[in-house]
Amino acid sequence: MNIEPNLCRVEDALEIIVGKWKPIILLHLLKNGTMRFSDLKRSIPNITQKMLTKNLRELENEDIIERFVYPQVPPKVEYSITEYGKELEPLLHAMHKWGVKHALHKQQYKFI
Amino acid sequence: MNIEPNLCRVEDALEIIVGKWKPIILLHLLKNGTMRFSDLKRSIPNITQKMLTKNLRELENEDIIERFVYPQVPPKVEYSITEYGKELEPLLHAMHKWGVKHALHKQQYKFI
DNA sequence: CCGTATCCATGCCGATACTG
DNA sequence: CAGTATCGGCATGGATACGG
Numbered sequence A, B: 001m002n003i004e005p006n007l008c009r010v011e012d013a014l015e016i017i018v019g020k021w022k023p024i025i026l027l028h029l030l031k032n033g034t035m036r037f038s039d040l041k042r043s044i045p046n047i048t049q050k051m052l053t054k055n056l057r058e059l060e061n062e063d064i065i066e067r068f069v070y071p072q073v074p075p076k077v078e079y080s081i082t083e084y085g086k087e088l089e090p091l092l093h094a095m096h097k098w099g100v101k102h103a104l105h106k107q108q109y110k111f112i
Numbered sequence C: 001c002c003g004t005a006t007c008c009a010t011g012c013c014g015a016t017a018c019t020g
Numbered sequence D: 001c002a003g004t005a006t007c008g009g010c011a012t013g014g015a016t017a018c019g020g
Helices: A010-017 A022-032 A037-043 A049-061 A085-109 B010-017 B022-032 B037-043 B049-061 B085-109
Strands: A065-070 A076-081 B065-070 B076-081
Touching: A010 A022, A010 A085, A010 B010, A010 B022, A010 B085, A022 A037, A022 A049, A022 A076, A022 A085, A022 B010, A037 A049, A037 A076, A049 A065, A085 B010, A085 B085, B010 B022, B010 B085, B022 B037, B022 B049, B022 B076, B022 B085, B037 B049, B037 B076, B049 B065
Parallel strands: none
Antiparallel strands: A065 A076, B065 B076
């Protein structure tokens, strides 16, 4: 089974999940279910507010995650994976698995 | 089965196959077997020589592809996927499949 | 034919400060 | 609490020219 290179949609998949933070955000939401903005911020210490907001917006625009705002002061905003977004999980696992295997391969053969 | 977000290797996988050109290069090599530099260049019209060279070197450094130089003038250089590199194929297919599905999903729900 | 070298535009991303 | 606004460094990648 070949993918015709010119009809390749791999790049489209990559655009959604690529970025320094998106996989981590998704994994946190998959693990914990619903999370507040501050929960995510605390779980990913090195991310800035700006980047967290930006990535969340982008994932929301692709219908991967959902945003729910409680109309109250101080604000409370919750994020969760959509049903559709959950279809990404097997892919993330496959990539994770390959990543682990590759780390091992690098050790063994010491190229670079 | 959860991935512990802090132990996530998805990013490692992404680093190897991300980039505007890497998936396309890999798919061409997977489809055609061995290809010369000029074959690849012709198959991917919009890529510059610089970018093609750079991406090929990076894939070679990760042991995903192999480079064979014929000692002759004018030069002849052939690229092919390594045995190890072939293990990436299922992942590329999975990403492609998801990409196709996502394109459809976007059409149907017209978010954005 | 198969590269390198150089220059340059763009945009990602971090740091920081400010707001309802 | 959950953002937005602004500034700026730095890497990515394109165009182009040159070389063995």
